[in-house]
Amino acid sequence: xxxxxxxPDGVLPAPAAVPSPAPWAHRHLLDVDTLTRSEIxxxxxxxxxxxxxxxxxxxxxxxxxxxxxTILFYEASTRTRVSFEVAAKNLSxxxxxxxxxxxxxxxxxxxVDTIRTIEALGADMIVMRHSVSGAPYLAAEVFGGSILxxxxxxxAHPSQALxxxxxxxxxxxxxxxxxxxxVILGDVLHSRVARSNLWTLxxxxxxxxxxxxxxxxxxxxxxAAHGAAGRRFTLTSDVSAALKDADVLMALRIQKERMASxxxxxxxxxxxxxxxxxxxxxxxxxxxxxxxxxxxxEGVEIAADVAVDPRSVITDQVTNxxxxxxxxxxxxxxxxxxxxxx
Amino acid sequence: xxxxxxxxGTLRGWAVDPAAGREGAAEAVVADGVLTALTWLSxxxxxGLSPDGVLILPGLMDIHAHFREPGNEDAETVATGLAAAxxxxxxxxxxxPNTTPAIDEPSxxxxxxxxxxxxxxxxxxxxxGAVTVGRxxxxxxxxxxxxxxxxxxxxxxxxxxxxxxxxxxxxxxxxSLGLPIIDHPEDHTLTEGAEAxxxxxxxxxxxxxxxxxxxxxxxxxxxxxxxxxxxxxxGARLHLTHVSTAAALDQVLLARAAxxxxxxxxxxxxxxxxxxxxxxxxxFAWDASGDPWADGALVAGPYDTSLxxxxxxxxxxxxxxxxxxxxxxxxxxxxxxHAPHTEVxxxxxxxxxxxxxxxxxxxxxLVLAGVAAGQLPLATAVAALTTGPASVLxxxxxxxxxxxxxxxxxxxxxDAGASWTVTAAALRSKGKNSPxxxxxxxxxxxxxxxxxxxxxxx
Numbered sequence: 001x002x003x004x005x006x007x008p009d010g011v012l013p014a015p016a017a018v019p020s021p022a023p024w025a026h027r028h029l030l031d032v033d034t035l036t037r038s039e040i041x042x043x044x045x046x047x048x049x050x051x052x053x054x055x056x057x058x059x060x061x062x063x064x065x066x067x068x069x070t071i072l073f074y075e076a077s078t079r080t081r082v083s084f085e086v087a088a089k090n091l092s093x094x095x096x097x098x099x100x101x102x103x104x105x106x107x108x109x110x111x112v113d114t115i116r117t118i119e120a121l122g123a124d125m126i127v128m129r130h131s132v133s134g135a136p137y138l139a140a141e142v143f144g145g146s147i148l149x150x151x152x153x154x155x156a157h158p159s160q161a162l163x164x165x166x167x168x169x170x171x172x173x174x175x176x177x178x179x180x181x182x183v184i185l186g187d188v189l190h191s192r193v194a195r196s197n198l199w200t201l202x203x204x205x206x207x208x209x210x211x212x213x214x215x216x217x218x219x220x221x222x223x224a225a226h227g228a229a230g231r232r233f234t235l236t237s238d239v240s241a242a243l244k245d246a247d248v249l250m251a252l253r254i255q256k257e258r259m260a261s262x263x264x265x266x267x268x269x270x271x272x273x274x275x276x277x278x279x280x281x282x283x284x285x286x287x288x289x290x291x292x293x294x295x296x297x298e299g300v301e302i303a304a305d306v307a308v309d310p311r312s313v314i315t316d317q318v319t320n321x322x323x324x325x326x327x328x329x330x331x332x333x334x335x336x337x338x339x340x341x342x
Numbered sequence: 343x344x345x346x347x348x349x350x351g352t353l354r355g356w357a358v359d360p361a362a363g364r365e366g367a368a369e370a371v372v373a374d375g376v377l378t379a380l381t382w383l384s385x386x387x388x389x390g391l392s393p394d395g396v397l398i399l400p401g402l403m404d405i406h407a408h409f410r411e412p413g414n415e416d417a418e419t420v421a422t423g424l425a426a427a428x429x430x431x432x433x434x435x436x437x438x439p440n441t442t443p444a445i446d447e448p449s450x451x452x453x454x455x456x457x458x459x460x461x462x463x464x465x466x467x468x469x470x471g472a473v474t475v476g477r478x479x480x481x482x483x484x485x486x487x488x489x490x491x492x493x494x495x496x497x498x499x500x501x502x503x504x505x506x507x508x509x510x511x512x513x514x515x516x517x518s519l520g521l522p523i524i525d526h527p528e529d530h531t532l533t534e535g536a537e538a539x540x541x542x543x544x545x546x547x548x549x550x551x552x553x554x555x556x557x558x559x560x561x562x563x564x565x566x567x568x569x570x571x572x573x574x575x576x577g578a579r580l581h582l583t584h585v586s587t588a589a590a591l592d593q594v595l596l597a598r599a600a601x602x603x604x605x606x607x608x609x610x611x612x613x614x615x616x617x618x619x620x621x622x623x624x625x626f627a628w629d630a631s632g633d634p635w636a637d638g639a640l641v642a643g644p645y646d647t648s649l650x651x652x653x654x655x656x657x658x659x660x661x662x663x664x665x666x667x668x669x670x671x672x673x674x675x676x677x678x679x680h681a682p683h684t685e686v687x688x689x690x691x692x693x694x695x696x697x698x699x700x701x702x703x704x705x706x707x708l709v710l711a712g713v714a715a716g717q718l719p720l721a722t723a724v725a726a727l728t729t730g731p732a733s734v735l736x737x738x739x740x741x742x743x744x745x746x747x748x749x750x751x752x753x754x755x756x757d758a759g760a761s762w763t764v765t766a767a768a769l770r771s772k773g774k775n776s777p778x779x780x781x782x783x784x785x786x787x788x789x790x791x792x793x794x795x796x797x798x799x800x
Contacts, residue, residue, distance in 0.1 A: 219544060
């Protein structure tokens with residue numbers, strides 16, 4: 001039975017009803033580095049329930065009725081912003097959208113003042129995207145509600161890593177990442193998706209490989225040497241070694257600015273050396289799961305025929321994104337005592 | 343403000359006098375501001391006096407501070423800066439020229455002198471002039487006129503002199519005036535947008551890496567230019583400020599071994615803190631592992647902008663190399679790089695926060711914490727805060743730090759056995775941008791006498 005369906009008001013049961021040793025204790029979700037394996041399991045379990053809701057004719061529950069969610073994006077985004085908005089609306093939250101160009105941010109208002117203003121306007125939760133690493137921590141310092149990091153600089157993209165994990169588990173036999181070879185390919189230097197995936201995937205026991213041109217791996221040598229709190233991953237510029245018998249391949253977007261700053265000679269050369277093509281795919285496991293966080297540069301980091309290959313789960317990632325974000329909003333709301341599930 | 347009063351009294355403690363090469367239990371008598379007697383004690387007279395207790399040190403000298411006047415008086419004024427200096431045990435402070443306008447001609451020198459005089463503080467104010475007009479690195483500032491106005495060195499601190507040709511000319515011209523070039527070593531082409539020292543912590547936090555090569559390359563260039571110049575201009579001198587990496591210190595060691603007139607300083611924050619602090623660790627450099635995620639050392643939130651500084655906080659290995667450089671003489675001085683900033687400039691996103699740490703009031707405490715942890719002998723640490731900086735300034739130093747009978751008392755009394763909690767209210771500086779806020783640190787300054795007068799008394 002769908003959770004909440006047995007209750008007259010359709011409200012979901014409290015997260016504690018989910019069989020898990022650890023109830024959700026984080027008021028904010030700023031990064032995934034502090035999440036334990038059991039907390040990640042709780043997100044996955046809750047996402048399963050949200051997936052069920054999404055299969056209903058009217059995919060809407062009143063779980064967050066009366067909650068005010070502000071979506072504050074300082075960077076351009078389509079899929080993440082819309083995904084959060086749909087997720088919040090599916091949970092019956094009141095949603096306000098703020099984009100930097102349309103607010104007093106463009107008049108030079110500081111982040112701290114903006115957050116205080118949003119709080120004064122009654123927001124319970126803020127989903128925030130910012131170009132500067134760590135900005136959500138500053139917001140969390142002054143905000144009385146919950147901050148959900150929708151991506152900060154090069155640092156973290158928690159909801160993306162969790163939807164990636166959910167997508168991998170739904171495709172991999174046995175639904176487990178334990179010992180699976182997961183390759184993150186491309187511009188990891190500038191990638192918050194790569195950083196967050198490193199934490200979640202190593203927490204779940206995956207054999208993580210990071211691969212790209214040496215200029216785009218800078219700094220990861222030191223991380224790999226330290227082992228991410230004892231969690232190991234492998235770093236290489238050798239795409240053949242990385243792709244060999246891979247269970248999951250995740251290509252990252254290459255941005256044109258990387259040429260101007262001398263990190264790459266050309267997109268053409270990148271595509272030739274690191275692009276995910278059908279030919280390269282043959283080195284991977286026959287059932288390899290192909291992923292991309294979007295937006296894609298088809299023909300650069302991923303060939304068009306690979307993006308639409310049956311092994312590609314790129315559109316599943318988008319669909320699962322809504323469910324994961326519903327789960328995260330729901331879990332964070334559960335820390336607002338007296339406001340939810342009453 | 344009225345002039346500070348001359349001190350009268352008898353002081354007992356563990357005296358350290360690097361100028362005399364002596365330390366021990368002592369009693370100092372100050373009458374009408376003059377040190378009239380210094381008696382070294384032994385036996386039962388010395389009972390209760392130890393290097394872990396009350397210390398009597400020559401007044402400290404800082405050759406690198408920012409008092410923000412003129413131009414940014416919201417962050418600091420000469421008066422508040424001098425009060426902060428006295429609270430930190432400093433009796434002589436040299437100010438950097440990155441004011442607005444820059445100290446690139448004598449009228450700005452006069453203006454700062456007037457502000458210092460008006461403050462009534464007995465703490466000596468020294469002034470470094472800019473190397474280039476507006477610190478833009480294009481044309482030489484009025485070096486001769488600035489020298490006549492009494493500046494103690496030249497620096498474009500904050501922005502290194504980009505052109506090797508201008509830098510070479512500056513070394514020659516300043517050398518002929520008998521003044522050092524105080525070089526901020528940084529290759530900007532490697533540090534554009536950089537946020538934290540390149541490596542593990544910066545990578546995990548998604549901060550743009552600040553390569554060590556940016557400092558090492560710049561140090562190597564300046565040393566090469568000095569080598570080229572010193573044959574013809576024997577007075578040419580290069581002082582490298584806030585050196586923060588083991589690799590750059592190695593370059594300085596080699597240059598000094600070759601007999602070149604090169605000196606360098608390190609800062610209290612590069613001695614005490616590491617990049618682990620940006621991740622949320624709060625252990626001192628000598629207790630750091632370099633992997634705060636692995637060993638549960640993350641006790642504070644990440645991205646505290648009070649830790650954003652140029653050069654950036656480095657690895658524990660680099661911090662220990664700074665201590666070692668003081669121990670073996672590669673580094674001559676500890677300089678605070680006191681950089682007060684307003685909340686408006688600091689309470690923002692990490693990547694947009696202005697660089698700098700308000701540090702002149704906590705410098706002695708950080709150094710004493712390191713001494714207590716065995717990083718440096720007390721006498722060496724005191725020398726790096728007194729005679730060392732004076733030697734960098736050479737003949738232009740207005741004082742030879744020391745405890746000399748018959749001269750005006752210029753000293754600081756600090757209780758190394760007591761601790762104080764760093765709070766915004768406790769700091770005299772307008773700049774509350776200290777990573778130590780809320781933390782108890784050793785070393786309580788009880789009395790600062792500058793030129794015989796009371797600059798600070800607890």
